[in-house]
Amino acid sequence: MTEQHWILWDRDCGFCRRAVGWAKRHDNRNLFYAVPNQEAPSPPMTPKLLIACEKVVHVIKTDGEILRAGRATLFVLDGIGFGWLARPLMLPPFIWLVELVYRIVAANRPFFAHFLFTRKR
Numbered sequence: 001m002t003e004q005h006w007i008l009w010d011r012d013c014g015f016c017r018r019a020v021g022w023a024k025r026h027d028n029r030n031l032f033y034a035v036p037n038q039e040a041p042s043p044p045m046t047p048k049l050l051i052a053c054e055k056v057v058h059v060i061k062t063d064g065e066i067l068r069a070g071r072a073t074l075f076v077l078d079g080i081g082f083g084w085l086a087r088p089l090m091l092p093p094f095i096w097l098v099e100l101v102y103r104i105v106a107a108n109r110p111f112f113a114h115f116l117f118t119r120k121r
Contacts, residue, residue, distance in 0.1 A: 011036030
């Protein structure tokens, strides 16, 4: 597909913008190409994927595999050097907890934006 994994995120979400910005600042090997889902070309964007991207972050891996939500987040964390944290969390039963926490945060992004990925003042 491409030489970089694609991170598809919601351009209208400040929390998402800050989280992706943080990940890109830590992407020292330039493994990821981050693009708002509203601006992603077709392909790889499809109408079905665009609707899915409105709710959760997606990663399209270089081999074409699509990851979403917590699994996508852990994949990015692993790629940017936090594998020591991400790899164990990819295993059951931890992945189930990661997906639950992801759903809670995604459903309450404005609230969590006050605590996570805030800029230092």
